[in-house]
Amino acid sequence: MELLSACYYQQGGNNVSLLLQKYRYRQVQILFTCICAGTGKSAGRAGGYMSEQMLQWFRKLYFKELFRNPEKSMNRLEEGLWEVIRRTDGELEHSKIMEEKRKVDLAGIFCIENRYVMLWRGAGRVCLVNTAFGRVHIQHISRDSRDKEGRDREGTMVMEQGILQPDIAVLFSMESFYQYVTEEMIRDGLAVREVVTEEQMYRHIRELGKEGERLGGVDMGAVLLRTR
16 A cells, blocks of 8 residues: 655745655655644744654654564554653743643644554544545544543544555644635545545645635645555
């Protein structure tokens, strides 16, 4: 299975920070992406600092060690992500970057081939686009992770492991993205059977973003992952 990716980033005064890293080790694909956003006047700095710390963590990974036991490796990756996010939360809390005492919103995924660790928190959103059997099905995974009373677990970090299926797309963004980019727009623009190359992915995700901008969206960004 092949992993394809594309991103959209609104130009000018954006408070959203995007991280997208692709690596190949002995013919095995590795992909790590995360979208981060802070709050308040220093939102861009906070989100940028979180993504920088994640990037440093990724660059220090010893991939040879990870591949000795794939199942245990995913557990170690999850523990590593928890550690870097907790540490960065603490640094931001005791710095002057975060004017509001609220944790950085984020959404992302770490993939080794079809195995993944997915994460989201706060306004970070994960949207699954499945075009199996000739129809487009959209599932907002992060919105489905609510407590028993149906309330969104605001500010709570969620991480889960799983296996990616072929011919799906996963969209990572902030909740604000969906104020202007509707499910119908996503369904029409990201049908996996029609978006089969990274070039096409970039064009389609950019078209969605530009339409959102036209409708009044600000501080928007998104990362699109596709399997085939």
